[in-house]
Amino acid sequence: MADSTGSTPLLIGVDMGGTKIAGVVIEAPRTHSTSKIRVLAQSSRPARPGADALVDDVTALVGALTTQLSAGAGTVTAIGIGTPGAVDETTGDVNDIANLGITHVPLASAVQARCGLPVAVENDVNAAAVGAARLVEDGREAGETIAFLNLGTGLAAGIIRDGELDRGSSNTVGEIGHIPVEPHRWRCACGQVGCLETAGSGGAATRLWPYASPPMPAILDAAQHPHHPHHEQAVDVRGTIIAAIADAIDVLAVTVDPNVIIIGGGMAKTGAPLLDAIREELRVRGNTSGFINALNLPARLRLAPADLPVGAIGAALGALHVPAAV
Ligand SMILES: [Zn+2]
CATH class of the missing domain: 3.30.420.40 (ATPase, nucleotide binding domain)
Known part of the structure; x- marks a missing residue:
């Protein structure tokens, strides 16, 4: 051209x-x-x-x-x-x-x-x-709906329908990090308490795990190893973070129903161990809910290219x- x-x-x-x-x-x-x-x-x-x-x-x-x-x-x-x-x-x-x-x-x-x-x-x-949808192969099918879940300092999503960004009436589409349903009821920078991003974001992981940077690979590793000095805390923190991310994915599934959900942002650089932990949580939820199980969410997840x-x-x-x- x-x-x-x-x-x-x-x-x-x-x-x-x-x-x-x-x-x-x-x-x-x-x-x-x-x-x-x-x-x-x-x-x-x-x-x-x-x-x-x-x-x-x-x-x-x-x-x-x-x-x-x-x-x-x-x-x-x-x-x-x-x-x-x-x-x-x-x-x-x-x-x-x-x-x-x-x-x-x-x-x-x-x-x-x-x-x-x-x-x-x-x-x-x-x-x-837009970048992730273009780079992940599933994004190239015409007519697909793609959700990009950004796990950065905060938690937010971008929605692409048939190649076009969905902005809504006031650019608020995808601000799901501020749905206030997180059980710890921590205060959010937005002024509410219990926002999903107070637990399911890179910023939250940094706050909850001050022992390592980046925190998420260390949290998942410590939660896997019973002899780690912070093992019990790591299991607890992992549960908190992964539950909030799974909540965000549930929200995307029932409001947007995307073909593909791409996990991106700084925390996504954790790679396969993070994707495995999220998929496991979604499977556990599916075990007790035929409704959630039928959504087949683990198969819809992808990681944004880290390189x-x-x-x-x-x-x-x-x-x-x-x-x-x-
Ligand atoms: Zn908030």
Whole structure:
């Protein structure tokens, strides 16, 4: 595929995390293409607080990524950014990026003015959902519904129906981490008590298991070994975390009924031991409930690819639709 200048159109994707900003350059995929995503360049830099620093850092990252491209690789046509906070994806403005102390930033227009390219801004979980759905093979079937369950600092889901993000009326679809049904009744940053993300998230695991970082592999390991000094505590913490994640999966199953549920976010890098623990909990629930058993949830679960920057790739794919892009 080539644009009017004859060179391959490329997209830059930027994923704003809690501590770092990561970016990729990919070849713009053809519509409905099942070809592999080709990552041509990758870079990252630490995230700094404040709106001005954010725009400076994204601009510098775009520059570093462009510099990495070999001559003749193609022409960057658009930039996509996935960010935490309240995103207005039509204007590209973002409010309340709490971890960077930002109350408002006109992110798309500011980066566009600095880089000279059209910019699309998307909620970070939605961007990761787009990336994960494209990278996990099941996501390529037309007409499928895909849920992406992000186990990061918080717990949230992105929903894709027939290739399109479901945003709802006010971008609240998928905020299932704030369903207040967790029995410990811990207070959540949102002001409620008992939110699922107070137990079923990477942030919760860090709070509940201060002995190791990242905590989840250590929790699962200690819970497996009776002679571990914190074994009993690990069994308890594992039960708390996995129950909350299984609750979130139950919620997705009965509200969205997705073909596939992709587990992503930092905790998903735990890999197979985490997937096994979640599947086991779902099987136990199915043993006492014919209703849950018939949903066949263990078979619907997948892990997001741990070796690819899913969020940045999804952000880049989101830039496909920005005006003046390919
Ligand atoms: Zn909450």
